[in-house]
Amino acid sequence: xxxxxxxxxxxxxxxxxxxxxxxxxxxxxxxxxxxxxxxxxxxxxxxxxxxxxxxxxxxxxxxxxxxxxxxxxxxxxxxxxxxxxxxxxxxxxxxxxxxxxxxxxxxxxxxxxxxxxxxxxxxxxxxxxxxxxxxxxxxxxxxxxxxxxxxxxxxxxxxxxxxxxxxxxxxxxxxxxxxxxxxxxxxxxxxxxxxxxxxxxxxxxxxxxxxxxxxxxxxxxxxxxxxxxxxxxxxxxxxxxx
Amino acid sequence: xxxxxxxxxxxxxxxxxxxxxxxxxxxxxxxxxxxxxxxxxxxxxxxxxxxxxxxxxxxxxxxxxxxxxxxxxxxxxxxxxxxxxxxxxxxxxxxxxxxxxxxxxxxxxxxxxxxxxxxxxxxxxxxxxxxxxxxxxxxxxxxxxxxxxxxxxxxxxxxxxxxxxxxxxxxxxxxxxxxxxxxxxxxxxxxxxxxxxxxxxxxxxxxxxxxxxxxxxxxxxxxxxxxxxxxxxxx
Numbered sequence: 001x002x003x004x005x006x007x008x009x010x011x012x013x014x015x016x017x018x019x020x021x022x023x024x025x026x027x028x029x030x031x032x033x034x035x036x037x038x039x040x041x042x043x044x045x046x047x048x049x050x051x052x053x054x055x056x057x058x059x060x061x062x063x064x065x066x067x068x069x070x071x072x073x074x075x076x077x078x079x080x081x082x083x084x085x086x087x088x089x090x091x092x093x094x095x096x097x098x099x100x101x102x103x104x105x106x107x108x109x110x111x112x113x114x115x116x117x118x119x120x121x122x123x124x125x126x127x128x129x130x131x132x133x134x135x136x137x138x139x140x141x142x143x144x145x146x147x148x149x150x151x152x153x154x155x156x157x158x159x160x161x162x163x164x165x166x167x168x169x170x171x172x173x174x175x176x177x178x179x180x181x182x183x184x185x186x187x188x189x190x191x192x193x194x195x196x197x198x199x200x201x202x203x204x205x206x207x208x209x210x211x212x213x214x215x216x217x218x219x220x221x222x223x224x225x226x227x228x229x230x231x232x233x234x235x236x237x238x239x240x241x242x
Numbered sequence: 243x244x245x246x247x248x249x250x251x252x253x254x255x256x257x258x259x260x261x262x263x264x265x266x267x268x269x270x271x272x273x274x275x276x277x278x279x280x281x282x283x284x285x286x287x288x289x290x291x292x293x294x295x296x297x298x299x300x301x302x303x304x305x306x307x308x309x310x311x312x313x314x315x316x317x318x319x320x321x322x323x324x325x326x327x328x329x330x331x332x333x334x335x336x337x338x339x340x341x342x343x344x345x346x347x348x349x350x351x352x353x354x355x356x357x358x359x360x361x362x363x364x365x366x367x368x369x370x371x372x373x374x375x376x377x378x379x380x381x382x383x384x385x386x387x388x389x390x391x392x393x394x395x396x397x398x399x400x401x402x403x404x405x406x407x408x409x410x411x412x413x414x415x416x417x418x419x420x421x422x423x424x425x426x427x428x429x430x431x432x433x434x435x436x437x438x439x440x441x442x443x444x445x446x447x448x449x450x451x452x453x454x455x456x457x458x459x460x461x462x463x464x465x466x467x468x469x470x471x472x473x474x475x476x477x
């Protein structure tokens with residue numbers, strides 16, 4: 001009697017699970033392409049913001065440079081892909097995705113664009129968990145602060161100036177939040193140093209034959225032909241793409 | 243409007259409000275209500291899930307035996323949430339990135355399982371859908387009210403970032419209420435959420451008292467819910 005009821009209930013539960021799984025599979029199949037497009041669009045927008053497409057002529061970004069264990073740093077983890085923007089076969093700039101653990105709460109993920117003269121073309125925050133209203137001014141849609149990095153390079157900014165004003169540097173801190181901008185400035189500075197130290201392999205090494213095509217030609221300057229996307233690891237906490 | 247639908251409206255929006263009276267779904271309520279755009283986004287997502295889960299639960303209420311009732315309900319709710327998440331990711335990616343972890347958490351919003359168990363499993367599809375709609379609206383209204391208070395006091399601005407929900411034309415909706423406002427951080431941080439939720443509950447109870455004193459109600463039966471954590475009698 002008991003056995004029969006257990007079997008009956010298990011079968012019913014399994015049937016419901018199967019129906020739910022079918023519905024989920026159907027929704028997943030239907031939304032797969034739009035999601036990939038939305039992700040690619042968000043990524044292309046972020047890339048275009050740190051490296052203006054006017055800076056490079058070829059509508060392609062080379063994705064062959066993968067950071068190895070030996071040349072990784074505290075901020076640039078092994079396995080990171082550094083994107084290279086090309087102009088007539090020459091590297092015009094690089095886009096480096098980094099993350100810093102020095103923020104007020106959790107990792108801050110950044111995209112940094114650096115051109116071949118080692119000047120910064122743009123910095124954007126990809127995700128962070130800083131205090132809303134205080135530390136979140138590092139987001140471009142909250143404050144233009146992050147644009148103060150544009151055109152900064154090792155030649156026009158001496159090492160001591162790569163710090164917030166409170167520490168004697170040239171970057172403003174926020175009222176009530178010094179840790180967050182300090183972490184961002186430090187991470188950006190270390191990335192510029194990284195680009196200088198690895199200049200040969202980043203800017204002058206021979207390029208591979210095949211390149212992934214990212215065209216910035218439509219109205220949105222966004223038309224990704226290759227299936228790009230961020231890593232599949234789940235994002236914890238609020239994430240912001242600007 | 244038939245009287246039972248009217249009754250459902252009053253219960254969902256006011257007398258049994260999931261957020262202010264039943265105190266269900268407090269985690270997303272407190273975490274996401276930092277501004278109107280986020281609050282409205284999560285409110286609408288919750289509303290959608292609540293209607294879908296109420297309808298599905300009501301449809302299967304005669305097939306599902308008592309023993310496997312809860313697992314089936316949880317399965318239905320989790321599937322509805324995952325579908326919502328996928329759809330939002332596909333068609334409103336920016337909002338999806340802002341709401342982040344709170345979307346999957348709709349699954350654990352007790353307001354949804356609570357309605358499935360307390361109402362949808364005992365009623366036909368139409369009232370169940372209507373109940374889901376009204377409970378969802380009640381929850382969304384509290385979320386938006388809390389979001390407006392916290393955004394206004396925290397930043398001095400209202401309706402910022404609405405383009406995440408309504409496209410680029412909504413960027414113009416942002417209105418600066420107080421100029422040169424010094425941000426009142428407490429309102430944006432978690433303690434502010436608790437304080438203003440408490441004040442909203444107090445306001446609701448005060449209004450109830452006021453209405454009760456104006457027209458003498460038939461004596462309230464105390465045979466309501468026996469749950470310990472409620473701010474009124476759930477009927």
